[in-house]
Amino acid sequence: MQRIRKYVSSLWQALFGDPVRAFGVVSLILLLALAIAPAKEHFSQWHSYQRQYLTLIRDRGDAISLRRRFVPGIHQIWLPELGVVDRCTTCHLGLNESSLADVAQQPFRKHPVVPHPLDRFGCVICHGGQGQATTVAEAHHSERAGEEPILPTRYIESGCGQCHQNALPGTPQLNLGRTMLTRYGCVHCHAITRPDGSKMEATDHPPSLAHIADKSTREWIFSWLKDPQAYAASTTMPNYKLSDGDASDISAYLVSSSKPQAGDTVAPAAKPTMAADPAAGPSLYGESFCASCHAVQNAAGNLVGGDLGPELTRIGNKAKPEWLAAWLENPRVYDSTTPMPHYRFTPQQIETLVAFLQAKSDSDYGSGVHLDAASSQQIAHGRKLIVELGCAACHEINGVQKPENFAPDLSTIGSKPLAQIVFLPGMEHSLPSYILAKIRQPRAFGSSVKMPQFTLTAAQTDALTTALLALTARGRAMPDSLRIAAIPDTDYQPAGHAGKLIAELACLSCHRFNGRGGDMAPDLTWEGSAVQRQWLTDFLHNPNTLRPSLIRRMPRFNLSDSDNKELTDYILTVYQSPAIDAELAPSGTNPPDVVERGKQLFYSKYACQACHIVDTKADKGYIGPTLTQVGSRLTPAWVYAWLKNPQALRPGTTEPNQNLSDDDARALTAFLMSQKGPGGRGAKQ
């Protein structure tokens, strides 16, 4: 102690012994203190990157111009209306330098071409991260409260989704994810409100279970509940990982609560045996284009067919024949909102189809299931489970209320603070990896988690994660002017008796009218302006395809003559485009020289035969519809307007706008209208 005191006093004496020495020492300390700030800057990370950048550009051919554009010091993009304060360009110096395209070294790489200029949008809007930070660790990997690490490239499209609520052509992953949120029924349980305040609505059609006992046996329900994908690989119903007892109790409640529907239990008039002609079933199934909506697994294990309706690979295991007959007779009796059309099959056809569909069964499926009659306690337990698992969030179930806000709201899941997340051991501490794990293995997060196990591919889980990450607080705080709203379906409903027919035939399941409906078949909003009466009548009686390469086609509905006339009248009267001017187009018969000139234009100047067929012997193009009978199908006014600007009549159509002169368009129209097809009545052939 004594020694230390002595040492300190001698040091004090040495430094500040006399005033001159003290002054000198203090000046020195002051000088050093002043040097701290410049030294700190000199040794900072960004400064070393800027020096590296200068070394990088020194040896390049355009070093002088690159040098001229280089500004030393901290750079900042400040966009108050977006809340952007980005200093990323301090180190990312080559983002706008097109001559650095060959440089792969970060942080000097050129930014790939995107529609948004850097100086108007900044960086973190799309990429996440901390824009204000000036060290790599803080900018890219911050996990502090309220801060977000940078978004992995694989989910980069979620950045777009914050402003773009509509489906962008350049973001397929985000679009798929958004479709899945509604198609896989996520939004039945999880409420999602878009930044503009609209709610995401489910687009799937979970069947009502109010009359389930008419349709299926308790044994089938049990097997289904245990593993839905074992029955149909493509089903969107998730696996709830139920125990045998729980599945048995739920099936008991569903069967006991089911109310019989009149007509479902009536056995078909004739016994559904295989019809005399074994090919009748498959050919009726094919002719009715059931495969446009329903898939069946083929021998190779691939699904063939559409995904609008349920997969039918093992339908014989599921559906009772008498229910199937009633359903095929008129599906709207059992389920008034089904997307399935009312086909108007004859009893004979129903019998053939029922036999054909009943044969689609797997004798091994559910063969080991034998359920004893359930006690009232078991039934009550089944109801309790249904309430707990939220089955009624998707399905209508007698005696169980649809739960409200059953699962957490996901409207701002993309900004969920890491501090609120309980990560699994060994998991990367980031929001994307949490969301991904939660979708892939929800039950790994604890036995109390009710979220079921979905069967999804890696691409699908990535897409869902992308769509969820896009739901950020920043997206909600964005000014309205920057938000591009989703285009919601209208609530268009055709009117009158024809409207009822259109609903019965479920035309809107495939066709779109006035902004509502499916996208499998053409938009018919202006169909009345497009087609001729005789053709439409014939087509509704017996639809034939216009495009040889299409797989999904319009089915035949066995319409009565009066229904057919009703529909034809309605379409021709109501679905008229105000933009089509019949005056401009050639009408009546055209002089042969104009037709001949149109033919010349068709084959040489515009080479329409690349995509269309007029002469079945010479032309082969089959991208567009076959035009051999176009003169009996379309109206001249439509053909003329279409040739002038196809996209104006049907946005997004592949046919390019060739910018035809009025004369050329008139001549081509005259030529096309002369193509009446064999016998002049195309559709009948």
Add this chain to the structure above:
Amino acid sequence: MMRRFTASITFGTSASLALLSFATLAGCKHSAPANAGLKATAQGTALVESSGGHQVGVTGTVLKDPLVVQVNDDHGTAVPGALVEFHGSAGVGFDPAAVLTDSSGQATTSVTLGTIAGRYDLSAVTPGKATPVSLEIVETALGYQQRVGSILADKYCSRCHDPESSPQRVSNYDNLAVKPHAFTEGSTLNKMSDADLTSIILHGGPALNRSALMPPYGNTLNAADVKALIAYTRAVSDPPYQPPGTVYARK
């Protein structure tokens, strides 16, 4: 920075993607993890590509089809149980990065492309009997603009320009009197300047004295679309496209 890098390894397997992007951001080479725990029971002398090469994917994502290579011996017979390691440039990930060939002599891995658009030269290596045998595989990663181009090409161009047919999309190639060039046909397309490609897209074949079967898209596509289409054709071109202009030779 390296301290952070090694620290993130300890997060475990699920961190591999973050690791990848980190590796690219940090500008350091991503080296495949050691083939720990894999004991080869056999050696082959040749490597052949079975499938999964020449795919076109999107930057930072997993390629659609897995990469499958086969190890053969001197007689061309498949060798099961041989070790195959996959290597790639910065940012490319393999799951798994080292694998033993299965009973049919094939090694399968799924490939995650790097974050930089362009061609990726990957290699598969097997120890071999005396010297290691390697096989080069090329995959292409599309950036934003190139992918927009690929989507437009699918809609407007591929029906004629791609001779391959699938049940969902029948090619129109065979029906055309004058055959269009596939977008991968570098031998022809690389000789055409961006300006030529732009004018043939905007004004159709006759603009360059070519067939009128190629229609004009000038009133259908906008300037950004056309640029995207050209960027896409340049990206998938084989042999690779070399942009013109000054070559910045290093001193």
